[in-house]
Amino acid sequence: MSTLLRDTQAKLIATLMKNPRLFDFDAIDTKVLTEPFDEMYKVLKMSYEKYRFVDVELLDEIGDGVDGMLVEDLLLKELDTSVSAFRHLAAFIVDEWKKREILRYVDYLKWGKMDVVEFMAAMRTINDTQTPDVQRLTPTKIDAFLKKADTSIKFEDFKKLNKCKINQHDFVVLAGGTGQGKTALAINLAMDLMKNYPVLYINIELSEDTVIKRMMASYTDTTMDDIDNRFTMPQYKWDQMRRIMPFVSEHEMYLVTGSQTIESIRALVSHMKQDKHFIVVVDHIGRISTNKERYQAMTEISIAIRNLALDYNCTVLGLCQLNREFRNVEMPSNNLLRDSGEIEQSARKVMFIWQKSKGDNLGLYMWFTKNDSAMTGQIRIKYDREKQKIEEIDDAELRTS
Numbered sequence: 001m002s003t004l005l006r007d008t009q010a011k012l013i014a015t016l017m018k019n020p021r022l023f024d025f026d027a028i029d030t031k032v033l034t035e036p037f038d039e040m041y042k043v044l045k046m047s048y049e050k051y052r053f054v055d056v057e058l059l060d061e062i063g064d065g066v067d068g069m070l071v072e073d074l075l076l077k078e079l080d081t082s083v084s085a086f087r088h089l090a091a092f093i094v095d096e097w098k099k100r101e102i103l104r105y106v107d108y109l110k111w112g113k114m115d116v117v118e119f120m121a122a123m124r125t126i127n128d129t130q131t132p133d134v135q136r137l138t139p140t141k142i143d144a145f146l147k148k149a150d151t152s153i154k155f156e157d158f159k160k161l162n163k164c165k166i167n168q169h170d171f172v173v174l175a176g177g178t179g180q181g182k183t184a185l186a187i188n189l190a191m192d193l194m195k196n197y198p199v200l201y202i203n204i205e206l207s208e209d210t211v212i213k214r215m216m217a218s219y220t221d222t223t224m225d226d227i228d229n230r231f232t233m234p235q236y237k238w239d240q241m242r243r244i245m246p247f248v249s250e251h252e253m254y255l256v257t258g259s260q261t262i263e264s265i266r267a268l269v270s271h272m273k274q275d276k277h278f279i280v281v282v283d284h285i286g287r288i289s290t291n292k293e294r295y296q297a298m299t300e301i302s303i304a305i306r307n308l309a310l311d312y313n314c315t316v317l318g319l320c321q322l323n324r325e326f327r328n329v330e331m332p333s334n335n336l337l338r339d340s341g342e343i344e345q346s347a348r349k350v351m352f353i354w355q356k357s358k359g360d361n362l363g364l365y366m367w368f369t370k371n372d373s374a375m376t377g378q379i380r381i382k383y384d385r386e387k388q389k390i391e392e393i394d395d396a397e398l399r400t401s
Contacts, residue, residue: 001034004094007070009037010036012089014074019081020048028090032097040071082200094129101126114165121263124270128311152373153279153315157192160392161366164349165374168277168315171306171346175320175329175337175354181383181390182319183283185353185366187214188390189317190281192252196277198252200314202265204287208257219244224386252278261289262304274313284319285343298343306346318347330356332367348372354383 011249016022023045030038036200047054078084102123109119150235153166174189176182182207190199203211217224223243230241265282272278282288285305290297309316320343322336329336332352336346343348351369356363366379380393 002096004032004066004174005093009033011074011079012086013040014071015079015081015086015089016044017054017071017075018079019086020044020052020054022081022083022086026147028094030374032094032129046084054258055170080115083378093366094237098126098129102362103144113181117264120267148243149352153193155189155192156195158189158379158392160379161189163374164368164371164377166352167317167373168313170348170373171309171316171318172349172351173320173337173343173347174319175322175332180355181364181385183355184214184218184321184383184385184388185381186281186283186317186363186391187211187388190279191215191219193279194251194253198254198271198272198276199281200254200268201281201283202256202260202268203283204258204260206257207257211255211257214388216241217386218246218390219247221387221389224388254336259287259289262301266304266308269308269312269314272312272314274330276313278314280314280316282307282316282318284321286321302343317378323365332369334369344370354378 008172010012028041030041033041044054083302103120105114105126108114109116114122151168153168153170155161165343174182174186176185183203187201190201193199203331206214213224213227215224216227220241222237222241224225226237230238233398254272260268265288269280282305285301286298288297288310290301305316305318308314320337326332326336334350334351337343337350339349347370347373348367350366352365353370354365354367356365364381364383366381368378370376374379382393
């Protein structure tokens with residue numbers, strides 16, 4: 001460890017002891033600190049959280065060597081204990097930790113202890129480790145908020161959905177039972193949203209050809225059978241199918257199929273241009289690969305997807321299966337989500353595709369059971385399975401509950 005790094009860590013500990021209220025602004029992970037400063041930090045923070053002050057006598061327990069003496073010496077001197085000075089110290093310590101970690105993983109890659117995918121995941125984890133970023137709330141910030149344009153997601157065809165106020169950076173769960181039309185609805189929503197936003201559509205269940213066929217059927221008003229038999233169809237139907245080409249040329253749709261981990265999904269999202277808000281569709285989150293036990297896995301995946309929406313300039317629509325109980329109930333509820341606990345907590349909105357009576361396409365609804373920015377309610381829709389087309393019913397008003 002360099003003398004500069006040691007002195008900086010000692011100064012950070014002394015600063016916290018002089019102004020323990022800095023713990024209220026702190027987001028430092030102790031992994032970035034070296035011994036014994038990591039233990040010093042833990043003891044001081046535990047003391048502050050319990051008693052709202054720290055005792056300098058704690059140094060007797062956490063540092064009686066050269067490093068402890070260094071902290072004691074600094075306590076006798078004048079220190080800048082402002083938030084900005086604290087952040088400057090923390091930033092240097094985090095940067096030094098990043099350098100050490102990068103060199104360590106480069107060696108692992110060089111000597112075959114990890115593969116390229118694992119190396120890139122480690123680099124993303126390192127890059128995501130940040131220093132505290134606390135900014136005071138000021139009248140200027142409030143004024144900027146008041147002047148900010150509406151940031152809710154805009155639909156062109158699904159106009160009643162606009163009343164449900166899906167906001168930028170939301171994580172929205174779209175839930176439904178097997179065969180009820182989750183993927184069809186997701187595709188219809190994605191095709192509508194790409195008129196205003198780039199869309200990254202990640203399908204972990206279907207082949208690329210199947211997804212493209214469903215998109216073509218939905219957009220061009222062509223049946224799935226006609227697309228399958230396209231080489232024997234008349235010219236006018238070919239012309240009808242080809243209407244999708246200028247649409248996809250003028251708008252941005254990025255289609256990814258195949259198995260995914262949460263790390264690979266994060267990599268895909270990070271490679272999207274961040275200068276314009278974009279939509280991410282994950283079909284579906286239960287298919288994301290993991291080596292964890294299922295409930296723990298879904299907990300971590302749900303939190304990670306929510307973090308994607310917060311960390312990047314995107315809104316995430318994640319498809320979710322239902323448990324078997326859905327066949328025995330009349331109305332949707334969040335406890336029907338498969339492995340529902342953390343999914344429900346992480347999502348800002350939960351929307352079901354729900355059929356009130358079997359075989360009745362006019363009894364089909366987009367049904368919100370959770371909405372943090374507007375009322376919950378139902379939007380009646382119709383579903384043409386042959387053309388994979390889902391539309392709002394014009395004479396059906398949004399029912400609130």
